Amino acid sequence: MSIDLTERFHAFLTEMPHELGLGEEDAAAVVDRYYVPEIEYWNDGILLDRRRLIDHAKPARKNGVSVRIEVHESLVGDAVAAARYTLHAVMRKGKSITMEIHLFARYAPDGRIRRVDSITRTVPPGA
Numbered sequence: 084m085s086i087d088l089t090e091r092f093h094a095f096l097t098e099m100p101h102e103l104g105l106g107e108e109d110a111a112a113v114v115d116r117y118y119v120p121e122i123e124y125w126n127d128g129i130l131l132d133r134r135r136l137i138d139h140a141k142p143a144r145k146n147g148v149s150v151r152i153e154v155h156e157s158l159v160g161d162a163v164a165a166a167r168y169t170l171h172a173v174m175r176k177g178k179s180i181t182m183e184i185h186l187f188a189r190y191a192p193d194g195r196i197r198r199v200d201s202i203t204r205t206v207p208p209g210a
Contacts, residue, residue, distance in 0.1 A: 086194035092164040095188070095196065097152045100170065103140050104147050110140035119191045124199040149173045162190045169206070181206040 095117050102113045114136050118124070124131040131139070150172045157166040165187045172180045186201040 088162075088164065088190060088194065089159045091190075091194050092157060092159050092166070092188065093154070096154055096157065096166055096168055096186075100150045100152060103136075104143035104150055104172075106144075110137045110144075113140070117196060119193070119195045119197045122197060122199075124201075126199070126201050127203055146174050146176075147172055148175055162192075164188045164190070179208070181208075 099113065099117050102108060102116075103110060106113065114122075114133060118133065118136065120133055122131075122133050122136065124136060150170060152168055152170055154166060154168045157168075158164065165185075167183075167185050170180075170182045170184060172182075174180065183204045183206055184201055185203075186199060188196050189198040191197040
């Protein structure tokens with residue numbers, strides 16, 4: 084069976100934030116759908132493993148109301164992908180957060196992500 088990494092990467096960028104941050108499905112099931120168990124997710128120099136990704140869902144679900152993703156550029160190769168995108172989130176108390184994200188991903192043979200290297204920048208309101 085051939086895996087369409089372009090389709091999977093698009094789902095990772097645009098659907099996974101909704102599923103993990105706002106959904107009701109078990110966070111571990113969401114993480115396991117997109118990542119291998121030994122995931123290394125490096126964000127701004129901080130390593131997030133599977134447990135930390137799952138744990139991140141609880142406060143996101145408690146505080147988040149909506150999330151919108153704008154993908155500006157993405158490239159997908161044989162077992163790698165890269166994207167530049169903006170995440171817009173609205174929090175329960177009305178605060179809006181906008182983040183620019185530059186992300187590089189490496190895939191395992193089964194089509195799940197095995198490593199992420201990303202850098203983020205919070206965009207000031209009105210910028």
